[in-house]
Amino acid sequence: DAKTTQPNSMESNEEEPVHLPCNHSTISGTDYIHWYRQLPSQGPEYVIHGLTSNVNNRMASLAIAEDRKSSTLILHRATLRDAAVYYCILKGKPGKLIFGQGTTLQVKP
Amino acid sequence: NAGVTQTPKFQVLKTGQSMTLQCAQDMNHEYMSWYRQDPGMGLRLIHYSVGAGITDQGEVPNGYNVSRSTTEDFPLRLLSAAPSQTSVYFCASNIDRGGFTEAFFGQGTRLTVV
Numbered sequence: 001d002a003k004t005t006q007p008n009s010m011e012s013n014e015e016e017p018v019h020l021p022c023n024h025s026t027i028s029g030t031d032y033i034h035w036y037r038q039l040p041s042q043g044p045e046y047v048i049h050g051l052t053s054n055v056n057n058r059m060a061s062l063a064i065a066e067d068r069k070s071s072t073l074i075l076h077r078a079t080l081r082d083a084a085v086y087y088c089i090l091k092g093k094p095g096k097l098i099f100g101q102g103t104t105l106q107v108k109p
Numbered sequence: 110n111a112g113v114t115q116t117p118k119f120q121v122l123k124t125g126q127s128m129t130l131q132c133a134q135d136m137n138h139e140y141m142s143w144y145r146q147d148p149g150m151g152l153r154l155i156h157y158s159v160g161a162g163i164t165d166q167g168e169v170p171n172g173y174n175v176s177r178s179t180t181e182d183f184p185l186r187l188l189s190a191a192p193s194q195t196s197v198y199f200c201a202s203n204i205d206r207g208g209f210t211e212a213f214f215g216q217g218t219r220l221t222v223v
Contacts, residue, residue, distance in 0.1 A: 033208045043113075043199045043214025044152065051208070087151065091210045095140025095159050095203045098168065099152040 004088045009104040012078045020073040020103050022088030027068050032091055035062065035073050037084040038102070044087065046072065083107045111135050113202050115215035122190040122222045130185040130218050140203035141183040142212070143175065144168070145196040152199060158183055190217030190222045 005023040012018040024033065032059045035047040048055055050071070055062040061074040075082055087102040116131045134141065144155040144167075154167030158177040172194060174186040187194060197219050201212045 030208060033212065036212070038152075043201070043217055044212070046211050046213070049209050049211075053158070085151075091208070093159075093165075094205045095142070095210060096154070096157055096165075097142070097201075097203070097210055097212055098154055099144070101151045 003060075004090060004100055006100065006103045007090055008085075008101065009106065011106045011108060012079075012108055012109050014080060015077050017106065018075040018078045018082070018107075020075075020086050020088075020105065021068045021070065022072070024088070024090055025069045027090055032087040033062065033064060033071050034091060034097070035060070036087045036089060036097075036099075038087070039084045041079075044099070047086070078105075078107045080107050080109060113200055113213050113215040115200050117162075117186070117218060117219050118216065120221070122187070122220065124190060124192060124222060126190050127186065127188050127189065130187075130198055130200075130220070132183045132185065132215060133181050134202035134213070135181065136202055136213065137180060138202040138204050138213075139180070140205060140210075141177065142148075142201045142203065143173070143183070143185045144199045144201065145169065146199060146217075155185065155198075164210050168209075187220075190220075192222045194220065195222045196220060198213050 034049045036044040038044040050062045063072045085102040143155040144152040156175040158164045200215045203212045
């Protein structure tokens, strides 16, 4: 399974944009990039995914580098409820998700 | 729909005891997984299943057994609990859509082994 590298922690101010980076230099051509987040005392939840093109949904945007060796999850206006651990994942076998350490996002009021 | 249901929510075991953590999903998903999460750490995959009757090992399978006799249920068995198995256990149900996986997680079981 291809590995990802994320910063351990990041801080943001409320209502400001947040850019969470992820490096995945060993990504293969068919690997989808997934982002999940885990709110305190909860199980992870799906945020967004992409293959080659940038993606937007109601929760976030995903910007994927042209060479696909890195990606950035963008929260356009961070709220206190966005404080969580964010995981960048490349899926291996079908149905198999391997989580790394993730990035702990702290949002300051 | 209930989604993914885990029972119990909390459990204390003595070293050497056995128990089964239950996981049920009502979304008819083919794939199911078990993870453990130690304090301050990310999730580690214990076992996963790609369908009824088919299971495979994840990153940390030792000390745990699984079986999948139905699509809905995926129990995790601890044969002889050890303090190192103190953790929060999450069950997930996954749907695979041509390379993209969306996973739905239960609320977790907090297990303490004394």
